[in-house]
Amino acid sequence: MFWCISNPMNPTPIRHVARRFQHLALPGWLALGLAGIMNIGWWQPVFAEHRPCTSPGTVLNVGFFADFRPVSYSADPMPGSPGFHRHRGYEADLLDALEAMDGAKLRFSRRAVTSWPGIWLRAAEPEFDIVGGGITILDSRTRNAAGDTVVTFTSGHITFRQSLLVRAADVGRFSGYDQLDATVRIGALAGTTGEYRLLVLTGLAQPNGRLAKGVHVETPSGLVVADGSDRWMITASGSRSDLAGRTKLYNPSDNKPEIIYNTDVMQLLAMVLDGKIDAFARGEIGNRDASHDSGGRLAIGVLDPVKELGGFALDHENTELASCLSEKLDWLTDHRRIGYSEWRTDPDVFMKRATGQPNSTGSSPSL
Known part of the structure; x- marks a missing residue:
């Protein structure tokens, strides 16, 4: 698609641009030349008319998840420290670029959130206007426990895939989810898409989240045994309070892997390295980052074929801002x-696009 400077969201084909200059009695070659210049990536952002999202002086309160490197995290993980509410990562740079867009009139005040379960629902509370942190967009996440729609999402700005992070020497053992049997122990974070997809892909749960009959779940309140009914569900949006704080999930009557839960990502990574668990079920981006940081000791074993989109959550009544x-x-x-891949190569890619600078390829991609 070729660009016209008038409206970036509805670009005009090059032939129409040429016609606009013809009525000025310009030579045809000059009309086409000007249109060609406007097709160069750096030209468009400078002249783009980005409509304002808020009224002058508005500051939007943003809650961001503090512990999802490299997508969203605190500069200092220690609550109360000067850097705790300093946002870092892919989404931080994306928000910075939104603030820099001429005419958008977006200003953010950011605060870190340490608790993951149901973080997207915080957007429906008075404290935050927007909530982010690598949140997968799911229809089930728009509703609260009562089933009422309370949240809406922006369009997706990042693509996720779930994965298993394993010791590099064991990659051959984990080339498919169908190879995971009762001898395998997998670490997971409760309430995440990584947990939900792992349970579905291994047959420990149905696609709707219903746990298979006979699945045992160890919790602080005692052992729960699923009877195969909708009473026992684990989805990416949550689970029954009876399953809160779960530490282990398995099915002794079936040849399925054992799931070990922990709330600390670093501990789960250490458990893989130490051999206490065989794999860590998490999104590909976080696991690839951990693999890189491990110096070759960890590697991606298998990738989920399903792709997901991540976005920002807002109150469901704030559709105009979301749009x-x-x-x-x-x-x-x-x-x-x-x-993510382009940002990883050039962390300033969004800021360059917002301010009209050439990116690492020398031009901004067309719409």
């Missing part, structure tokens, strides 16, 4: 043609 943010996010990510 405006989506428009800006689509522009900054070039409708997801610019994503």
Whole structure:
């Protein structure tokens, strides 16, 4: 698609641009030349008319998850420290770019959130206007425990896939989810998409989250044995309070892997390295980052074939702001043609696009 400077969200084909200059009696070659210049990536952002998302002086309160490197995390993980509410990562740079977009009138005040379960629902509370932190967009996450719709999401700005992180020497053992049997112990974070997809892919739960009959769940309140009914569900949006604080999940009557729970990512990574568990079920981005940091000791064993999109959560009544943010996010990510891989290569890729600078390829991608 070729660009026109008037509206980045509805670009005009090059032939229409040429016609606009013809009525000025310009030579045809000059009309086409000007249109060609406007097709160069750096030209468009400078002249883009980005409609404002808020009224002048508005500051939006953003809650961000403090512990999801490299997507969203605190500069200092210690609550109360000067750097705790200093946002870092992919989403931090994306928000910075939104603030830099001329005409968008977006300003954010950010505060770190340490608790993951149901973090997206915080967007429906008075404290925050927007909540982020690598949140997978799911229809089930728009509703609270009572089933009422309370949250809406922006368009997706990042693509996720679930994965298993294993010791590099064991990669051959984990080339498929169908190879996971009762001899395998897998670490997981409760209430995440990684946990839900692992349970489904291994047959410990149905696609709707219903635990298979005979599944045992160890919790602080005692042992729970699923009877195969909808009473015992684990989804990416949550689970019954009876299953809160779960530490282990397994099915002694079936040849399925044992799931070990921990709330600390670093401890789970250490458990893989120490051989206490065989794998860590988590999103590909976080696991690849951990693999890189391990110096070759850890590697991705298997990837979930399903792709997911991550976005920001807002109160369901704030649809106008959600729509405006989506428009800006689509522009900054070039409708997801610019994503995590491009940001990893050039962390300034979104800021360059927002301010009209050439990116690492010398031009900004077209819409």
